[in-house]
Amino acid sequence: MALAATLALTALPSVSFAEDASPLSFNLSVTSDYRYRGISQTRLKPALQGGADYALPGGFYIGAWASTIKWIKDWDVKGPLELDLYGGYKGEIQKDFGYDVGLLQYAYVGNKLADVGGGGVFKNANTTEIYGALSYGPVTGKLSYALTNLFGNYNFATNEKSSGSWYLDLSGSFDLGSGFSVVPHVGYQKVAKIDNASYSDYSLTLTKDLGSGFSVSGAIVGTDADKLFYASPVNGKFLGKTSGFVSVKYVF
Secondary structure, three states: OOOOOOOHHHOOOOOOOOOOOOOEEEEEEEEEOEEEEEEEEOOOEEEEEEEEEOOHHHHHHEEEEEOOOOHHHHHOOOOEEEEEEEEEEEEEEEOOOOEEEEEEEEEOOOOHHHHHHHHHHOOOOEEEEEEEEEOOOEEEEEEEEEOOOOOOEEEEOEEEEEOOEEEEEEEOOOOOOOOOOEEHHHHHHHEEOOOEEEEEEEEEEEEEEEEEEEEEEEEEEEEOOOOOOOOOOOOOOOOOOOOEEEEEEEEE
């Protein structure tokens, strides 16, 4: 079943707490394009984003993160905002060898995506994933597994859900000195039961710490996703194309 659709892939920020930091932190950012797993959530346009993280005793954490989006509204239904709620536990197996496990709920406020195409294009976009990650030094491997339909994707021709979809990614964060860091990333999104939906993505991000909680980043991101499946319903543009974007972030 081929769908000329956008897969909603929201961005869960990495959760990292220094030992001497406050257990509660907030973040605000603006980006010229909101990409998640390589796919633009804003039709290659800017987004406003913000979140909060709280480190509980013993390695537990909870958090929330939100962003403006366009992909649901572009199907002429409500859903201009996504809200990610997550919690988990992270620890260290031994020096420089850590792990992180948790649960993530993607909520699309006010979305009625199941109404698209008379109910024949998408189900409701709200999605639940569990995840697990292992890190060694600056390198992290992570697997996310969908317990529900993945962002509303559903095979109406065969009446099959996309639950069981998974995403595997490998990334690193390397300190270059003078406040600069670089983050290379590769990933693979498997979308269960939907033809032409699975794809690989890649990115390279350079960040400069400006001090006082501010940072600026520039990135190159792209995918090998199907150009029809991941085309905007508004203008037909490929939402997984290789391109650059910039963002500014404030953490306090």
